[in-house]
Amino acid sequence: MLDTDRGEFTRDGFLILRELVPRERLSSLRASYDVLTERQKQALCSKSDSGPKSQWETNAQPRIVSTETLVDHETSNAVEVWVSDPVLAVAQALLASPNVGVSAMQVLCNPSFEAGPAKWHRDIHPIDMGPMQLQQEAVIENGPTYIQFNIPLYDDEVLWVVPGSHARLNTTSENERLNGNARIPLPGGVPVKLRAGDGVVYNNHLLHWGSNYTAETKRRTLHGGYTIFPSWEDIGFSNVLSDKSCGLFESWRDRTRQLKDATESCLRAVHQDDQSAYRSGLEFLQPRIGPAGVLQLTIWLCKAAMHVYLLKSVRVEDVSNEIFQKATVSHPISLNWGPGFAERFSVVESDAIWQKFRKLDQLLRTANGTDYVPGYQSGPIPYFIESIDDRFCFSELFST
Ligand SMILES: [Fe+2]
Numbered sequence: 586m587l588d589t590d591r592g593e594f595t596r597d598g599f600l601i602l603r604e605l606v607p608r609e610r611l612s613s614l615r616a617s618y619d620v621l622t623e624r625q626k627q628a629l630c631s632k633s634d635s636g637p638k639s640q641w642e643t644n645a646q647p648r649i650v651s652t653e654t655l656v657d658h659e660t661s662n663a664v665e666v667w668v669s670d671p672v673l674a675v676a677q678a679l680l681a682s683p684n685v686g687v688s689a690m691q692v693l694c695n696p697s698f699e700a701g702p703a704k705w706h707r708d709i710h711p712i713d714m715g716p717m718q719l720q721q722e723a724v725i726e727n728g729p730t731y732i733q734f735n736i737p738l739y740d741d742e743v744l745w746v747v748p749g750s751h752a753r754l755n756t757t758s759e760n761e762r763l764n765g766n767a768r769i770p771l772p773g774g775v776p777v778k779l780r781a782g783d784g785v786v787y788n789n790h791l792l793h794w795g796s797n798y799t800a801e802t803k804r805r806t807l808h809g810g811y812t813i814f815p816s817w818e819d820i821g822f823s824n825v826l827s828d829k830s831c832g833l834f835e836s837w838r839d840r841t842r843q844l845k846d847a848t849e850s851c852l853r854a855v856h857q858d859d860q861s862a863y864r865s866g867l868e869f870l871q872p873r874i875g876p877a878g879v880l881q882l883t884i885w886l887c888k889a890a891m892h893v894y895l896l897k898s899v900r901v902e903d904v905s906n907e908i909f910q911k912a913t914v915s916h917p918i919s920l921n922w923g924p925g926f927a928e929r930f931s932v933v934e935s936d937a938i939w940q941k942f943r944k945l946d947q948l949l950r951t952a953n954g955t956d957y958v959p960g961y962q963s964g965p966i967p968y969f970i971e972s973i974d975d976r977f978c979f980s981e982l983f984s985t
Contacts, residue, residue: 587671589678595725598751598791600679601777605671605736605784610662615738617660618692618805624655645700645798648808649692653822661825664690667809668830672734675786676811681728682872686815686837688731688918693743693806700798704767705774707750708733708789710962711970713892713911714919715884715949717961718972721752721790723881727874729788730814731918735777736784736807743795743804744777744785745770751790754971755960759792763959770796792960813871816841816917844870845922849929851886852893856938860983870920883979884949885920887942894939896927907966941982948977 587602594600606614625648629640641647649655652663666672667690676685709717724730735744747759750773755763762771771792777785787793789810815837823834851866867874867882874882892912895904915923927935952974955965963970 587675589675591679594679594786594788597748599746599748599777599785599787600675601779602671602675602784602786603780604782605675606666606669606738606782608782610666611738611782613662614666615805617656617663618649618738620660621649621652621655621663621692622694622805625649628655642697645696646703646795647694647696649694652690652692656822656825658825664822664826665830666736666807668826668833672736672784672811673833675734675784676732679729679732679786680811680813681724681730681874681878682813684840685811685813686817686833686840687809688812688815689809691808693735693804693808695802695804696798696800698800702768702797703795705763705771705792705794706767706960706962707792708962710911712907712963712966712968713888713916713921715881715888716969716972717790718754719877719881719884721754722877723874724788724790725752726877727871730871731789731810731812732786733789733810734784734786734807735779736782737779738781738805738807739803740780741804741806742776742778743797743806745774745794745796746777746787747771747773747792748775750792751788755792755958760959767959770794810918812918814844814917814920816844816915816922841917844917844920845926845929848886848889848920848922848926851882852890852930852938853934855886855890855941855982856934858983860980863979863983879979880977882920883945883977883982887945887949889920889922889926890935890938890942891946892921892924893927893930893935896924897930897932897935899932905967944981945977948973948975 590600626641656664667687677683759771779785817834817838820834820838823831847866847869851863854862854866867879870882871878895909895912913924915921949968951967951969955967956970957965958970961970
């Protein structure tokens with residue numbers, strides 16, 4: 586039984602889990618993932634007409650994107666490892682609610698050429714997730730709603746992190762370094778040294794770095810996450826899994842429906858000025874959250890309202906392509922259930938709901954055009970990247 590030290594995870598933003606995958610399972614997992622890697626390459630080739638070099642060969646960070654779409658009876662252990670007892674137990678110990686599900690099952694592979702280091706960054710795109718500081722406050726208050734795993738099948742120390750940076754904003758000196766050369770070690774940065782079968786679980790608010798993408802070392806590193814907002818619809822692949830694992834995916838598919846329903850209820854509650862129904866919806870989405878968590882969920886609901894409005898509106902709203910693009914994709918870990926979710930609302934409803942959220946959207950926007958801070962998955966945008974000038978109480982959405 587692994588010792589999951591929640592205190593260390595909260596303090597440092599990451600936790601190394603030795604022998605998360607038992608050594609005796611490594612060779613069969615490596616064999617399965619070699620098969621899946623070839624299938625992923627084939628899938629990319631059949632989709633692409635990019636010439637003699639495939640997308641896989643030209644990618645600095647080639648990866649298996651959705652393990653579940655590639656597995657069969659012979660390779661089912663590639664999914665089973667993600668829902669194995671030790672991994673699930675870590676997620677249940679660290680996330681904000683015990684009601685957790687896997688969110689993505691990817692594999693990071695070595696490139697076919699010397700691609701070198703990537704840029705230091707936090708996995709945050711404030712344009713549709715909100716300012717960093719409010720997300721950090723919500724995690725400190727309630728625990729994380731999403732955690733990320735790297736589990737290498739071969740020894741791996743590509744990932745570096747700045748311990749503790751998940752709970753604070755960038756420092757001035759970090760910004761100077763990131764604006765200068767974001768591809769060299771940051772002060773305080775440390776490599777995460779993992780042996781095959783070890784795992785690291787981390788809060789992806791951390792400043793982190795892919796230090797070297799090289800063709801020289803074979804890399805097959807499981808990369809994915811667990812969340813309190815899982816999103817599963819088509820789970821046909823699960824018929825190759827054990828009954829227990831199949832049952833987990835069925836429960837996550839059911840949970841997904843309930844989470845979408847609760848998101849819809851919250852938006853309708855705002856429309857109907859029903860503060861009590863809004864609080865009940867939030868309580869379902871994330872039980873027992875405090876004020877920082879309420880504000881964070883309200884920001885994600887504001888983004889959801891905007892996405893629905895942009896997709897349904899007959900009027901042309903003056904928004905950038907980047908904002909509209911976020912409405913056309915899903916990002917369930919921040920309550921963006923994708924364009925299909927907009928079909929739950931009429932044009933009139935989507936317009937009325939968005940009008941209620943406009944004031945909050947205005948507070949998230951900069952007064953003078955754009956904001957930019959290095960180290961985020963963002964260029965200059967019309968929204969605050971790290972913190973807002975004026976705080977907001979969710980009750981302002983309601984007139985009663
Ligand atoms: Fe990242």
